[in-house]
Amino acid sequence: MNVSIKAEMNVQTQPQAIQVRNLVINPPLLLAPMAGLTHSALRRIMIGFGGVGLLSTEMLSVKSLPTENPRVSPYLIRTERESPLSYQLLTSTYTQIGRAIDALHALKADAVDLNMGCPSTAVGKFGAGVVLMDRPDEARRIVAEARKRTALPLSAKIRLGSDAGSGKLKTFCSMLEGEGVDMLAVHARFRHEPFARNPRWAHIAEIKECIKIPVIANGGVFSVEDAEECLRVSGADGLMLGRGAVIRPWLFSEIAGTVYGVDVPKRVVSLPDIYTAFIEALNADYRPIYRLGRLKAFTHYFARNYQFGHSLASRVQSSSSMDEARERAGTFFANTKE
Numbered sequence: 001m002n003v004s005i006k007a008e009m010n011v012q013t014q015p016q017a018i019q020v021r022n023l024v025i026n027p028p029l030l031l032a033p034m035a036g037l038t039h040s041a042l043r044r045i046m047i048g049f050g051g052v053g054l055l056s057t058e059m060l061s062v063k064s065l066p067t068e069n070p071r072v073s074p075y076l077i078r079t080e081r082e083s084p085l086s087y088q089l090l091t092s093t094y095t096q097i098g099r100a101i102d103a104l105h106a107l108k109a110d111a112v113d114l115n116m117g118c119p120s121t122a123v124g125k126f127g128a129g130v131v132l133m134d135r136p137d138e139a140r141r142i143v144a145e146a147r148k149r150t151a152l153p154l155s156a157k158i159r160l161g162s163d164a165g166s167g168k169l170k171t172f173c174s175m176l177e178g179e180g181v182d183m184l185a186v187h188a189r190f191r192h193e194p195f196a197r198n199p200r201w202a203h204i205a206e207i208k209e210c211i212k213i214p215v216i217a218n219g220g221v222f223s224v225e226d227a228e229e230c231l232r233v234s235g236a237d238g239l240m241l242g243r244g245a246v247i248r249p250w251l252f253s254e255i256a257g258t259v260y261g262v263d264v265p266k267r268v269v270s271l272p273d274i275y276t277a278f279i280e281a282l283n284a285d286y287r288p289i290y291r292l293g294r295l296k297a298f299t300h301y302f303a304r305n306y307q308f309g310h311s312l313a314s315r316v317q318s319s320s321s322m323d324e325a326r327e328r329a330g331t332f333f334a335n336t337k338e
């Protein structure tokens with residue numbers, strides 16, 4: 001299969017840029033932070049297709065961030081082309097946010113995001129991620145401290161909270177806005193809901209009613225049709241794409257063209273070429289110990305472009321070196337009709 005991106009220009013639609021402080025997000029299509037995935041190598045593949053309004057890192061622990069070496073840290077490696085780039089911070093307390101934000105200023109971050117949506121038990125054990133939605137006083141202190149320490153655009157990424165209908169969600173969102181959050185990304189699932197559960201885009205419309213800052217809808221957008229439906233149901237100001245853009249790194253470009261009328265340049269690239277470009281970026285810029293895990297994480301999603309993709313994924317998954325993974329993937333591509 002060749003990936004041919006030529007967006008249909010829709011004269012009805014116009015790019016509806018979001019302005020957050022000095023940052024213009026145009027089109028309003030954001031990359032979701034994803035651990036092990038949204039690092040420089042994959043970001044570069046995505047921007048090669050165009051259509052991304054704001055890139056993101058994965059979540060970065062406020063404790064270790066200030067000690068990371070940006071030239072070799074797989075979390076912080078970044079090329080100039082990867083712009084604008086938002087850095088997501090993970091913290092359970094306001095006390096460590098100042099040093100982390102100083103580090104982000106030194107890294108020339110374009111925006112700062114606060115993780116208040118990660119449902120992982122490991123993260124929750126420390127009182128971080130979505131657990132902060134049940135610790136609103138600490139969440140308030142975190143936002144207030146972050147706001148005090150930076151003039152950069154400040155966003156938060158949340159889920160729908162623990163339960164429906166209690167009014168807690170709206171109160172929480174209003175608190176975030178009141179403390180100085182400039183933009184809110186909402187993963188439209190409750191705290192414990194797995195990916196198998198359909199996202200609840202309509203709940204985002206309720207959040208939009210109670211705050212004025214831009215609200216970005218996230219969760220379950222895998223196609224242009226999903227994007228249109230999500231925007232219609234949620235009334236959100238923009239979309240955040242996660243797994244869909246890992247499976248199909250050209251998804252931003254398709255949505256930008258069709259939904260927002262952006263004139264994206266035509267590019268024809270084969271799936272094996274995308275895969276090879278990703279491997280080459282890993283090999284060029286990451287220390288050997290950081291490569292194979294990231295290739296496996298990407299392959300888990302990218303393999304879904306093939307009918308028998310599980311075979312590609314399992315071959316790469318059981319590889320013990322980059323060379324072995326590359327060779328096995330090459331054999332799969334050579335024997336698979338596109």
Ligand SMILES: Cc1cc2nc3c(=O)[nH]c(=O)nc-3n(C[C@H](O)[C@H](O)[C@H](O)COP(=O)(O)O)c2cc1C
Pocket residue numbers: 032033034035036037058059088115116117118157187218219220221240241242243244
């Ligand atoms: C492998 C993986 C890692 C993730 N890591 C993060 C993260 O670091 N920070 C975060 O806020 N959300 C994280 N998420 C959640 C995504 O940002 C996003 O909210 C979720 O995948 C739903 O969007 P999607 O359906 O477009 O993938 C992660 C999701 C996945 C699948």
